[in-house]
Amino acid sequence: MPDNSEQFSFFRRWIVFGVSAAGFFMAFSCATSVNVALPILEQEFSASLSGIQWVVTAYLLAVTSVLPVFGWLGDVLQRKRVIAAGFFLFGLGGFLCAQSTSLGQLVLSRIVQGIGASMESSNSYAAVTAVFPVNQRGKVFGLQGIVVALGSISGPSIGGFLLEYFSWHSIFYITLPVALLGVILTLVYMPEATPRKAGRFDIVGALTLILAIAVFILALSQWGRLGWTDAEIAVCGAGSLALFSFLVYWEKRVKSPLIDIGMFRNKIFVNGNIAGLCSFLAINTNSVLLPFYLHKILGATPKTMGIVMIAFPIALIIAAPLSGTLSDRYGAPKFAVTGMSLMTSSLLLLAFVARYE
Numbered sequence: 001m002p003d004n005s006e007q008f009s010f011f012r013r014w015i016v017f018g019v020s021a022a023g024f025f026m027a028f029s030c031a032t033s034v035n036v037a038l039p040i041l042e043q044e045f046s047a048s049l050s051g052i053q054w055v056v057t058a059y060l061l062a063v064t065s066v067l068p069v070f071g072w073l074g075d076v077l078q079r080k081r082v083i084a085a086g087f088f089l090f091g092l093g094g095f096l097c098a099q100s101t102s103l104g105q106l107v108l109s110r111i112v113q114g115i116g117a118s119m120e121s122s123n124s125y126a127a128v129t130a131v132f133p134v135n136q137r138g139k140v141f142g143l144q145g146i147v148v149a150l151g152s153i154s155g156p157s158i159g160g161f162l163l164e165y166f167s168w169h170s171i172f173y174i175t176l177p178v179a180l181l182g183v184i185l186t187l188v189y190m191p192e193a194t195p196r197k198a199g200r201f202d203i204v205g206a207l208t209l210i211l212a213i214a215v216f217i218l219a220l221s222q223w224g225r226l227g228w229t230d231a232e233i234a235v236c237g238a239g240s241l242a243l244f245s246f247l248v249y250w251e252k253r254v255k256s257p258l259i260d261i262g263m264f265r266n267k268i269f270v271n272g273n274i275a276g277l278c279s280f281l282a283i284n285t286n287s288v289l290l291p292f293y294l295h296k297i298l299g300a301t302p303k304t305m306g307i308v309m310i311a312f313p314i315a316l317i318i319a320a321p322l323s324g325t326l327s328d329r330y331g332a333p334k335f336a337v338t339g340m341s342l343m344t345s346s347l348l349l350l351a352f353v354a355r356y357e
Contacts, residue, residue, distance in 0.1 A: 013131045015189045017140060019182055020124035023087065024144060025151035026178050027117035030094070030171075031059055032155030036305055037168045039295045044168065045103040058107045061217045062114025065210040067122045068258050072201065074123035080190035083127065084183050086119025091179025098172040113175075120182070130191050156291060157310035163302035205251055205258035212243035275336060282343060283312075 034041075034055055042052045074082045093113030100106035125144070132140050162170045219236035251257040263269055294300040294308060323335050 012189055015185060016131045016191070017128055017143070019083075019185045019189065020128050021144060021147040022178060023083070023117075023120040023124055023182055024148050026090065026175060026182075027063070027121055028148055028151030029155040029158060030090075030113065030117070030175055031056070031063070032151075033159035033162075033171050034059075034155075036156045036159035036291045036302060036309075037163055037171055039292055040163065040168050041103075041106070045106070047103050051103060054107050055103075055110055057217060059110040059114040059117075061214060062111045063118045063121070065213040066115060066118045066206075068209060069206045070119045071122040072258060074126060078192065079123045079127055080186055080192065083120050083123050083190060084186040086116045086121075086123075087179045087182035087186060089113070089116030089119065091176050091183075092116070094172040094175035094179065098169040116179075127190055154310065156305070157307070160302045160305040160307070160309065200256060202251075202254055202256055202258040205247060205254065208243055208247045208250065209258065212240055212247060215243065216240040275340065279340065279343065282347060 038052055038055065041047070041055060045052070070082060070086070090113055093109050093111075093116055096109035096112060097106055100109055128140055128144070158174075159171050162174065215236050219233050219240060247259075248261060251259050251261050290309065291305055294305045295302075300308070323339070326335065
C-alpha cells in the first residue's frame with residue numbers, strides 16, 4: 001500500500017492521533033470506571049452480584065463481538081464516517097445509561113455504548129497509519145498502547161472521584177462532551193480514505209463469531225453461581241466450542257472471510273495475543289473485585305477507593321516509556337517476562353494482604 005502520509009501537516013497528524021487516543025481512552029476508561037460504582041448500583045437496583053456484573057459484561061461483550069464487523073465496514077466504507085458514528089453511539093449510550101431506571105435498561109444502554117466503542121476502536125489504528133509516515137508509526141503505536149492501558153487502569157480511579165462528589169450518573173454524563181468533540185474533530189480532520197473493493201460481506205462468519213463470543217461470555221459469567229458441572233454451563237461451553245469450530249471451518253472456505261485464519265500460523269502473533277490475554281485477565285479481574293473488597297470489607301469511601309486504584313496507572317506512566325525504550329535496545333522478550341513475573345508476584349502479595357487484613 002503506498003505511503004501518502006507526507007500530504008498531511010504536523011498539526012493534522014497529531015489532531016488525528018489525539019482524536020484516536022481520546023476514543024481509546026474513553027472506551028477503555030468507561031469499561032472499568034463503572035467497576036467502582038458496582039456496589040452502589042447493586043443497592044440502587046436491588047440486584048444480585050451475578051446480575052450487576054452484566055453492567056460490565058454486556059459492554060465488553062458488545063465491544064469484542066462486533067470488532068471484526070466494523071473493521072471490515074471501515075475498509076469498504078468511509079472510515080471517518082464509521083468512527084464518527086461510533087463516537088455518536090457511545091455518547092448516546094452514555095446518556096441512556098445515566099437515564100436508566102432499571103438494571104435491564106442500564107444493561108441495554110451499555111450494549112449501545114459498547115457498539116459505539118467498537119466502531120471507533122476497530123478503525124482508529126488504520127486512521128493513524130494513514131497520516132503518519134512509516135518511520136514514526138512505531139512510536140505512535142507505542143503511545144496509543146499507553147493510552148489504552150491508562151484508560152483501562154485509570155477508569156476505577158476516575159469513577160471513584162466522581163462518585164465521591166456526584167451521583168453514579170456522573171460516570172456516564174462525563175462521556176458526553178468527549179463524544180461530541182470526537183464526532184466534530186473526526187469529521188473535520190480525519191482523512192478521506194479510498195474504500196477498497198471487497199467481496200460480499202461474510203454475514204455467516206460475523207453472526208457465528210458474535211454468537212460464539214456471546215455464549216462463551218454467558219458461560220463464564222454464570223459458572224461462579226452455578227458451577228462448572230451445571231447442565232446450563234455445560235451446554236453453553238459445548239455450544240461455544242461448536243460455534244468456534246464451525247467459524248474456523250467456514251472462514252477457511254469462504255472467498256471473502258471476515259477473519260484471516262492464516263494469521264494464527266504466526267507464532268509471534270499467537271504468543272503475543274495469549275500473553276496479552278493473560279495480562280488483561282489478571283488486571284481486569286482484580287479491578288472488578290477490588291472495589292467490593294475496599295467498600296464492603298474495609299469500608300472505604302469512593303474517593304479512597306480511587307486513590308488506592310490510581311497507584312497502577314501512575315506506575316504504568318513511569319514504566320511504560322522506559323521499558324519500551326530499553327526493549328528497543330536489549331530486546332522485548334526479557335522485559336515481557338520480567339513484567340509478567342512482577343505482575344504475578346504483586347497479585348500474590350495482594351491476595352495475602354486481603355486474606356489476613
